[in-house]
Amino acid sequence: MEAILTVVTKVLVMLIMIAVGYFITKKGMLTDRGAAEITALLIWIVTPCLIVDSLLGSGGSLQAYELLLAVGISALAIFLSIGVSLVSFRKEPPERRKVLRFATIFSNAGFMGIPLVQGIVGEKGVVYGSFFIAVFNVICWTYGYRMMSGGAKVSLRTVLLNPGIIGLAVGLPLYFLGLQLPAVLAEPVGFFSDLNTPLAMLIIGSYIAKVDLHSFVSDMAVYQMAALRLIVAPALFLACLLLLRPEPVLLVTSVIQASAPVAANTVLFAVQYGGDSQLASKTVAVSTVLSILTIPLFTILAQLACQFLF
Numbered sequence: 001m002e003a004i005l006t007v008v009t010k011v012l013v014m015l016i017m018i019a020v021g022y023f024i025t026k027k028g029m030l031t032d033r034g035a036a037e038i039t040a041l042l043i044w045i046v047t048p049c050l051i052v053d054s055l056l057g058s059g060g061s062l063q064a065y066e067l068l069l070a071v072g073i074s075a076l077a078i079f080l081s082i083g084v085s086l087v088s089f090r091k092e093p094p095e096r097r098k099v100l101r102f103a104t105i106f107s108n109a110g111f112m113g114i115p116l117v118q119g120i121v122g123e124k125g126v127v128y129g130s131f132f133i134a135v136f137n138v139i140c141w142t143y144g145y146r147m148m149s150g151g152a153k154v155s156l157r158t159v160l161l162n163p164g165i166i167g168l169a170v171g172l173p174l175y176f177l178g179l180q181l182p183a184v185l186a187e188p189v190g191f192f193s194d195l196n197t198p199l200a201m202l203i204i205g206s207y208i209a210k211v212d213l214h215s216f217v218s219d220m221a222v223y224q225m226a227a228l229r230l231i232v233a234p235a236l237f238l239a240c241l242l243l244l245r246p247e248p249v250l251l252v253t254s255v256i257q258a259s260a261p262v263a264a265n266t267v268l269f270a271v272q273y274g275g276d277s278q279l280a281s282k283t284v285a286v287s288t289v290l291s292i293l294t295i296p297l298f299t300i301l302a303q304l305a306c307q308f309l310f
Helices: 002-026 032-057 064-086 094-105 109-120 123-149 156-160 163-177 183-194 196-209 220-244 248-258 265-272 277-309
Strands: none
Touching (some): 002 277, 032 109, 032 123, 032 183, 032 196, 064 094, 064 123, 064 220, 094 220, 094 265, 094 277, 109 123, 109 196, 109 248, 109 277, 123 156, 123 163, 183 196, 196 277, 220 248, 248 277, 265 277
16 A cells, blocks of 8 residues: 555656646746757756766666666567557558657656656666666667658667767766766756756646647547557566566566656657647647556556565
8 A cells, every 4th residue: 555655646746747837838938939948958958967867876786787687678668669559550641650659659768757766666766767768769769760750861870869878878987987976067967867857747747738628539549549558568568577577676667667658759759850749749648647547557566566576
């Protein structure tokens, strides 16, 4: 019961912040331009700082093989989602199909997953979660980029210079060498890292505010996508983890991030590459609202699995 209460409390705290984002967007206090600028700040400044800060704060508690295992398990979660997406939405028009498939594949592992991991599992989980974000970014900026851009060529620069890889490139050497940043650098990194949860929740609230209420119930493909993203993909992933038996913190962390709602990148990519941005906004909004029910469920199932396996 205590575990259930912890998970539900964390989700409700985020729901309150999402509601604030919804309210200030409806009141015109947070405009489209402001939301886009905050999103850019989150992606390019806050995410790398979060990864570096989590690695600095973990005290070198993880071995290289554990981190490699985290990479492999993170890739497994996303590849399972790709498989689920490829057998879905075949009757949808191409422009809608690519958005719905992208939304099915990529979870909000950073904006929503990391704050939950931090609150439920702790700093060790954030280190594992940082590798999930890195794998997410590599696949998102290769496979996802080609999908949403209509087959545009992927450059090595795009793959290497993304926020997850930049954060790891700075943080991992410090982690394995046991080094600490000077306080004059470490404190700003920590402060920027702390912005992740409140700013991310405000942005999610702004996405929800932009979606017409009627469209929440009229587009059944969005609900099919939500079922795949929030139930089918994480259930398959959890079943695989029961066979692989990773250590408990890695198992719970990975399940939380894999069961997160649709990634905010869905909207960003749709806008940037001329996709259906309204549909993309609906996938983020609907899945975020429904995840209030499904994330606690999968977190509790993961914790029960740990008790059973270990």
